[in-house]
Amino acid sequence: MTVESDSQGTVFSLFFPASEERPAVLEDSLSMVDLRGRGERILVVDDEETQRDITRKMLQLFGYSVHTVASGEEAIAWLRSRSVDLILLDMIMDPGINGCETYAEIIKIHPDQKAIIASGFSRSEEVKKAQAMGAGQLLCKPYTLLELGLVVNQALHGA
Numbered sequence: 001m002t003v004e005s006d007s008q009g010t011v012f013s014l015f016f017p018a019s020e021e022r023p024a025v026l027e028d029s030l031s032m033v034d035l036r037g038r039g040e041r042i043l044v045v046d047d048e049e050t051q052r053d054i055t056r057k058m059l060q061l062f063g064y065s066v067h068t069v070a071s072g073e074e075a076i077a078w079l080r081s082r083s084v085d086l087i088l089l090d091m092i093m094d095p096g097i098n099g100c101e102t103y104a105e106i107i108k109i110h111p112d113q114k115a116i117i118a119s120g121f122s123r124s125e126e127v128k129k130a131q132a133m134g135a136g137q138l139l140c141k142p143y144t145l146l147e148l149g150l151v152v153n154q155a156l157h158g159a
Contacts, residue, residue, distance in 0.1 A: 035149035037063040040085040040156055044068040045075040045102065046118070047093040051141070055088060055118075055148070062149050071095075072102030079109055086155055089135070091119040091127055100126040103135050116155050118143070 002013045042064045046052045052068040059066045067084070069075045073096050075087070087106065091099035099117060106113050115134070117127055120141040127138055136155045139148065 032062065032146070032149060035062055035146070035153045037152070037156070039063060039065055041065045041067070041083075042152070043075060043078070043084045043087045045072060045087060045093075045099070046090040047071060047096075048090075051090070058145050058148050059088075059152065061145065062152070064152070072097040072099065072105070075102055076105045076109070079106055079113075083110060085114065086152065087113060087115040088139075088152070089115050089117055089130075091117055091124070091130070092121065098126055100130040100133075103130045103133060107133060114155055116151055 004011045004013075037059075042059055044052055044055045044059070044066060046055065046068070047070055049070070052070065056066045056068050067078070069078055071093055075089075087103075089099045089103060093099065093102075097105075099119075103113075103115055106115075113134075114136060115130070116136050116139055117130055118139045118141055119127065123138055131138075137151050139151050143151075
C-alpha cells in the first residue's frame with residue numbers, strides 16, 4: 001500500500017499479489033430459466049429488513065412463494081402452524097436467538113426441514129453445528145441472484 005498526498009488530495013494505492021487461480025464462477029450455460037422454481041414455499045429469516053426484502057424479490061423472480069420474518073422467534077412461531085419447503089436462515093440475528101438456535105427449535109417442529117444458512121461471515125462453529133443438525137449449504141452474503149438461485153435449486157431438487 002502506498003499513500004501520496006498533495007494540496008489536491010490523497011491517493012491510496014493498494015497492491016495485491018497476482019494469482020493464476022481463476023475466480024469461482026457458475027457454469028457458463030446456467031441461466032435463470034434453468035433455476036426456475038415450481039412455486040415452492042420458502043421462509044426467509046433475517047433481522048435486516050433490507051436483506052429480507054431483496055432476498056424475497058430475488059426468490060420471487062425464480063417463481064418461489066416467499067414469506068419473510070425478522071427473527072428466529074418469529075420463524076418458530078410462524079412454523080408452528082405452517083410448513084415450508086425451504087428456510088433461508090440468517091446465522092447472526094440481534095436481538096434474539098441466532099440461526100443455529102432457531103434451526104434447533106424448528107427441527108423439533110419439522111424434523112426434516114430443509115434449510116440454507118446465509119451469513120456475512122465465514123463458516124463459524126454455529127454454522128457447523130447447524131449443518132450437523134441437517135441444515136444445508138452456507139450462502140455467503142452478499143450473494144448474487146444466480147448464486148442464490150443455484151443454492152436454492154440444489155437444496156430443493158438436488159440439482
